Amino acid sequence: DAKTTQPPSMDCAEGRAANLPCNHSTISGNEYVYWYRQIHSQGPQYIIHGLKNNETNEMASLIITEDRKSSTLILPHATLRDTAVYYCIVRVGSDMRFGAGTRLTVKP
Amino acid sequence: NAGVTQTPKFQVLKTGQSMTLQCAQDMNHEYMSWYRQDPGMGLRLIHYSVGAGITDQGEVPNGYNVSRSTTEDFPLRLLSAAPSQTSVYFCASSQTGTLDRELFFGEGSRLTVL
Numbered sequence: 001d002a003k004t005t006q007p008p009s010m011d012c013a014e015g016r017a018a019n020l021p022c023n024h025s026t027i028s029g030n031e032y033v034y035w036y037r038q039i040h041s042q043g044p045q046y047i048i049h050g051l052k053n054n055e056t057n058e059m060a061s062l063i064i065t066e067d068r069k070s071s072t073l074i075l076p077h078a079t080l081r082d083t084a085v086y087y088c089i090v091r092v093g094s095d096m097r098f099g100a101g102t103r104l105t106v107k108p
Numbered sequence: 109n110a111g112v113t114q115t116p117k118f119q120v121l122k123t124g125q126s127m128t129l130q131c132a133q134d135m136n137h138e139y140m141s142w143y144r145q146d147p148g149m150g151l152r153l154i155h156y157s158v159g160a161g162i163t164d165q166g167e168v169p170n171g172y173n174v175s176r177s178t179t180e181d182f183p184l185r186l187l188s189a190a191p192s193q194t195s196v197y198f199c200a201s202s203q204t205g206t207l208d209r210e211l212f213f214g215e216g217s218r219l220t221v222l
Contacts, residue, residue, distance in 0.1 A: 034210070043112075043198050043213030044151065087150065096200075096211055097167065098143070098151040 003027065003090040009103045012082075018075040020102050022088030025069040032091050033064060035073045037084040038101070044087065047073065078106045110134050114199050114214035121189045121221045129184040129217050131199030137212075139204035140182035144168065144195040145216075151198060157182055158204050189221045 005023040012018040024033060032051050036044040048055055048062045050071070055062045061074040075082055087101040115130045133140065141156035143166075153166030157176040171193060173185040182201075186193060196218050200211040 036211075041196060041216065043200075043215050044211070046210040046212070049210065085150075096141070097153055100150045 003097075004088045004099050006086075006088050006099065006102045008100065009105070011105050011107055012075075012078045014080060014106055014108050015077055018073075018078040018082065018104055018106070020073040020075075020086050020088075020104065021070065022072070023070045024088070024090045027068050027090050033062070033068075033071050034089040034091060034096065035060070035062065036087045036089065036098075037082075038087070039081075039084040044098075047086075078104075080106050080108065082106050112199055112201055112212050112214040114197075114217045116217060117215065118218050119220070121186075121219065123190060123221060125189050126185070126187050127189065127219075128186075129197055129199075129219070131182045131184065131214060132180050133182075133199075133201040133212070134180065135201065135212065136179060137201035137203055138179065139209070140176065140199065140201045141166070141211075142172070142174065142182070142184045143198045143200065144193075145198065146195050154184065154197075186219075189219075191221045193219065194221045195219060 032049050034049040035047040038044045050062045064071045083106045085101040085103050087098050112133045138159045142154040143151040145151045152168045155174040157163045163174050196216045198216050199214045202209040202211045
């Protein structure tokens with residue numbers, strides 16, 4: 001089973017920040033948190049990952065709580081093209097297991 | 109640089125037929141894996157490989173075989189297709205050795221078993 005819990009769906013207004021939560025209360029000390037998204041039926045696309053510290057790249061920011069039991073993916077200015085299913089994953093050893101993800105709908 | 113290439117993109121099989129889904133990557137990645145995605149669901153790991161000659165089972169390995177004779181290729185074989193194997197299949201690869209590496213995905217292979 002996936003080691004993460006995400007809300008099944010969220011809406012966000014275009015131009016606003018989208019904050020996608022993820023719970024990973026059983027995460028181990030050396031396990032990374034990864035975020036991917038899947039647009040329509042395309043292959044998943046890597047967004048960002050982190051271990052302990054907050055991370056930022058050109059796509060998004062990742063905020064990990066101090067106890068590492070949860071994290072939030074932030075899309076600072078959501079556009080219609082950000083409508084997708086977003087997956088939060090805790091990498092377990094050599095394999096990466098996806099849960100059901102959060103379906104984010106960005107509305108005009 | 110093609111990345112991860114999957115063939116075929118679409119395939120229709122009859123129950124009991126066999127086929128191989130091909131996956132190739134040109135990034136010299138050690139780690140490769142196969143996922144299936146059923147309608148409205150997330151991806152489920154079928155098999156993975158951490159290097160040539162090494163394979164292991166994921167969440168849903170039954171009905172599928174894999175081999176890894178080269179670093180570049182990781183074919184997925186269905187020996188006797190069943191309607192329950194109708195799905196979209198994704199191949200992925202990454203560098204290995206640590207947990208700090210992203211997965212690169214192919215565009216998917218859509219399989220229908222009648």
